[in-house]
Amino acid sequence: MLQPPPNAAPISDAQAFLVKYPDVAAIDIVLTDAHGIGRGKSIRRHELESLYLAGRGIPASMFAQDVAGDDVAGTRLVITDGGGDLRCFPIAGTLGYMPATGRGQVLISMYNSDGTGFAHEPRHALIRQIERAQELGYTPMGALEVEFYLIDRERTADGQVQPARYPLTGRRSQNTNTMSVDELDEMSPFFDAVYEGAKQLDLPLEALISEYSVGQYELTIRYRDLARAADDVVIAKRLLRATARRFGMEACFMAKPFGAQAGSGMHLHLSLADSAGANLFADANTGDLSPLMLNAIAGIRAAIPDTMALLAPFLNSWRRFSSVNYSPANDTWGVENRTVALRVPAGAGKTRHFEHRVAGVDANPYLVAAVTLGAALDGIETGANPGPAVTGSAYDLPKNHALPNTWESSIDVLENSTFARRILGEALHTGFVAIKRAEVQRMALAVSAAEWDLYGFTV
Numbered sequence: 001m002l003q004p005p006p007n008a009a010p011i012s013d014a015q016a017f018l019v020k021y022p023d024v025a026a027i028d029i030v031l032t033d034a035h036g037i038g039r040g041k042s043i044r045r046h047e048l049e050s051l052y053l054a055g056r057g058i059p060a061s062m063f064a065q066d067v068a069g070d071d072v073a074g075t076r077l078v079i080t081d082g083g084g085d086l087r088c089f090p091i092a093g094t095l096g097y098m099p100a101t102g103r104g105q106v107l108i109s110m111y112n113s114d115g116t117g118f119a120h121e122p123r124h125a126l127i128r129q130i131e132r133a134q135e136l137g138y139t140p141m142g143a144l145e146v147e148f149y150l151i152d153r154e155r156t157a158d159g160q161v162q163p164a165r166y167p168l169t170g171r172r173s174q175n176t177n178t179m180s181v182d183e184l185d186e187m188s189p190f191f192d193a194v195y196e197g198a199k200q201l202d203l204p205l206e207a208l209i210s211e212y213s214v215g216q217y218e219l220t221i222r223y224r225d226l227a228r229a230a231d232d233v234v235i236a237k238r239l240l241r242a243t244a245r246r247f248g249m250e251a252c253f254m255a256k257p258f259g260a261q262a263g264s265g266m267h268l269h270l271s272l273a274d275s276a277g278a279n280l281f282a283d284a285n286t287g288d289l290s291p292l293m294l295n296a297i298a299g300i301r302a303a304i305p306d307t308m309a310l311l312a313p314f315l316n317s318w319r320r321f322s323s324v325n326y327s328p329a330n331d332t333w334g335v336e337n338r339t340v341a342l343r344v345p346a347g348a349g350k351t352r353h354f355e356h357r358v359a360g361v362d363a364n365p366y367l368v369a370a371v372t373l374g375a376a377l378d379g380i381e382t383g384a385n386p387g388p389a390v391t392g393s394a395y396d397l398p399k400n401h402a403l404p405n406t407w408e409s410s411i412d413v414l415e416n417s418t419f420a421r422r423i424l425g426e427a428l429h430t431g432f433v434a435i436k437r438a439e440v441q442r443m444a445l446a447v448s449a450a451e452w453d454l455y456g457f458t459v
Contacts, residue, residue, distance in 0.1 A: 025044065056108070089108060096201035129373045176213060190247050266365065270296075299379020301331045304341060329405075
């Protein structure tokens, strides 16, 4: 296939970019792998138009890689066909300029020779669920919040990671400073650069919060169509990383980088609109919650056990559930309740939506969105009942033993899930499980510093 697929970005995007940024010499082309990590190439300016017209070859085995970039044979993608490339084409609306790097950037997606989406790519799984929703008369709308830590490049004298210094004052806080506007002011040179980069990347960043731990922040992103909302997370994380490096920091997207401090989530806000853009989750005329939204919540509740390995994909992800600081490892729902998995925020009835709070910021946004939307549509199609809303703390309820409670058991559940296989497709489901199995083995062989400290010269 040398022709762009029907939904690929138009050549006019490239032409407009080249006119607007005459001094940009290179463009990073970014393909998001199974983990949500951007992989690809940096092409020169004169190659941009050919990317839009004929695509660019990338090895399909990129979707066979574990988080470290090593191939996993069980994915069935490792040099089974001579190691040939498949063509990747730009995603419309994602070409922009990254001030921190001085380069352009565009997200790309992989296609088979017949123009169909490559089955191992998570973004195509999301697109299939969006198309399913559209066939039912719904337009999925959403936004994902991004929580993260800013870490100093310098470690402490004993080698420990520490919070970044404030660029404005050079100080380093040791206090939590939850929702402190003064903390945001001291960090403002960095965040001013982030917002400037977002403007150049058409990334609609909105509110900024000093979060529930030292050096932790949250950025919200404007609500829009669900595919672009997932793209926004990929772009936002890369923007934060690149900008942080220029300030002597690192942006950390581990779900639980510090055992005694708050974890970092990636909450998905979701609703469905009709063809005219009206919110179908809006409250009924009686003021009651929308039956359609309640059906969707019921569908997602039923699927949470099957999807935990996607919402919490790494060993570290499960540390986030070790404390109950707004990290719900449950399948409950409620209104204006941050202890539940599925929260219906208060607010105007016409803007009603729900928030899926289980996923960590380390999860792949395309996979999170795909299984959440797929489960919501299942609930709508069957008219499922979500059961009573939780009032008070969901943490005080008896533990739901249907939920996997370890990383490895969640992979077992995912492997045997007919729901996950149907939503992800056979190829992506098989490949993702194989990658996770290989990662379990890798981590089982790794002896931690904590083990040495506790056992090394004692037992």
